[in-house]
Amino acid sequence: MEVKINVNGRVITDSVDADMLLLDFLRKHGCYSVKCGCETTNCGLCTVFMDDIPVLSCSVLTVRANGHKIVTLEGLQDEAKEFIGFIADQGAEQCGFCNPGFIVNTIALLRENPNPTDDEIRAYLVGNLCRCSGYNGQLRGIRAFLDYRDSRKE
Amino acid sequence: MLTIKNYVRAQSLDEAYELNQKKTACIMGGMMWLRMTGRTIMTMIDLCDLGLNKIDETETEFSIGAMVTLRQLETHPGLNAYTNNCVKKAVQDIVGVQFRNGATVGGSIYGRFGFSDVVTVFQAMDTYVELHKGGIIPLAQFAKMKYDSDVLVRIIVKKQPLAISYQAMRIQRTDFPVLACAVSKVDGEYRAAIGARPGVAVVVKDTEGILTGGITPETAEKFAVAVAAAVKTDSNSRGSAQYRTHLAKVLTQRGTMEIGGQL
Ligand SMILES: Cc1cc2nc3c(=O)[nH]c(=O)nc-3n(C[C@H](O)[C@H](O)[C@H](O)COP(=O)(O)OP(=O)(O)OC[C@H]3O[C@@H](n4cnc5c(N)ncnc54)[C@H](O)[C@@H]3O)c2cc1C
Ligand code: FES
Ligand code: FES
Numbered sequence: 405m406e407v408k409i410n411v412n413g414r415v416i417t418d419s420v421d422a423d424m425l426l427l428d429f430l431r432k433h434g435c436y437s438v439k440c441g442c443e444t445t446n447c448g449l450c451t452v453f454m455d456d457i458p459v460l461s462c463s464v465l466t467v468r469a470n471g472h473k474i475v476t477l478e479g480l481q482d483e484a485k486e487f488i489g490f491i492a493d494q495g496a497e498q499c500g501f502c503n504p505g506f507i508v509n510t511i512a513l514l515r516e517n518p519n520p521t522d523d524e525i526r527a528y529l530v531g532n533l534c535r536c537s538g539y540n541g542q543l544r545g546i547r548a549f550l551d552y553r554d555s556r557k558e
Numbered sequence: 559m560l561t562i563k564n565y566v567r568a569q570s571l572d573e574a575y576e577l578n579q580k581k582t583a584c585i586m587g588g589m590m591w592l593r594m595t596g597r598t599i600m601t602m603i604d605l606c607d608l609g610l611n612k613i614d615e616t617e618t619e620f621s622i623g624a625m626v627t628l629r630q631l632e633t634h635p636g637l638n639a640y641t642n643n644c645v646k647k648a649v650q651d652i653v654g655v656q657f658r659n660g661a662t663v664g665g666s667i668y669g670r671f672g673f674s675d676v677v678t679v680f681q682a683m684d685t686y687v688e689l690h691k692g693g694i695i696p697l698a699q700f701a702k703m704k705y706d707s708d709v710l711v712r713i714i715v716k717k718q719p720l721a722i723s724y725q726a727m728r729i730q731r732t733d734f735p736v737l738a739c740a741v742s743k744v745d746g747e748y749r750a751a752i753g754a755r756p757g758v759a760v761v762v763k764d765t766e767g768i769l770t771g772g773i774t775p776e777t778a779e780k781f782a783v784a785v786a787a788a789v790k791t792d793s794n795s796r797g798s799a800q801y802r803t804h805l806a807k808v809l810t811q812r813g814t815m816e817i818g819g820q821l
Contacts, residue, residue, distance in 0.1 A: 527655075
């Protein structure tokens, strides 16, 4: 089937099988940040924006995404740059495999709720699994970023 | 791996229904569940062009399209004001935000999954399911029906006077519930919906009138004992039948006290 999908601002036209997952389509077109981390729709590693809503690209058919706008971590570099350093400063991550899904969903959180409490951060990111850390480093990193951002506003 | 030969965006409910009469066809909601089944599907029918992704609220009811996501339920102000945030409470621990942006009400209700928080919370209200051919039937009836090839169009919640509480016991925050419990007073009638027994949620009504004279710690306990006795539980990897029956009693008692405070 023919599809036309806007990926990170560029319109991609392609012919795809009915069962091609959006995740595989995005990788085929060079978005290697998007990865499959589970078989159970559970890990959050494949998170991308579809029409500005964070979704699991492992569970979206490419044909359903036809005509829609997709943004992956590759298209979010500026927004990501603002806070990834703070997470790195906490030494939060070890292998880093979970990082792309985690960053995309953190961006989604901060767009929806620019001033989250710790509980709101936990609730929003609970669907992003990390098998190395205990999540506290990431939480401290986000908190440090928010504190820094607010201190600059004053 | 899910194998799909053809994909059709249905342009009408009639078209979706016709296509779905073949055994090898399948309607797609959010596909979160379907993805895991590894089935081979000749025709995948997508309802995404039919405008079923909206919640309409009127003076008398909520009409919730089959393609509304769990996240839309969670964040809908009217629905959560009406249910004392119980809809939000019921869905907020289902996997994660991105998952709930995909999973649909249609797939959740049609699936009639035993573990379903969604089926449990809506059974505690005056809820109906609209099927394309089968018409509008009470959710309690739909929950007991066999799987067939009808199309679930929307669910309808009548705005009866409502007091409601929702609790689920989970081993870990985003896991399936060990037991789900919604207690309510709907249009003057007390009931408890118990899900994840682990079978699909069932409703127990206060037919004996235990709570008619008012909710006190004593009547709440008596009602909870009656509910726990009426609900059949089983064992699985998440808990034993005995533990579930115990939970049914404790959660019903707490839920009853909670709605007592709302009355
Ligand atoms: C890992 C995981 C964890 C979960 N945890 C929980 C939990 O803790 N609590 C909970 O309540 N739920 C849980 N669920 C279930 C989830 O919330 C959804 O109910 C489920 O994914 C089905 O919704 P869907 O939109 O993905 O449907 P799909 O997977 O697309 O469809 C499910 C079934 O419904 C049929 N269908 C879909 N829409 C219609 C329609 N309009 N008319 C007729 N048939 C239709 C499909 O053909 C299919 O048979 C979990 C699911 C997964 C995968
Ligand atoms: S790959 Fe794990 S949720 Fe998509
Ligand atoms: S750092 Fe290894 S999975 Fe998160």
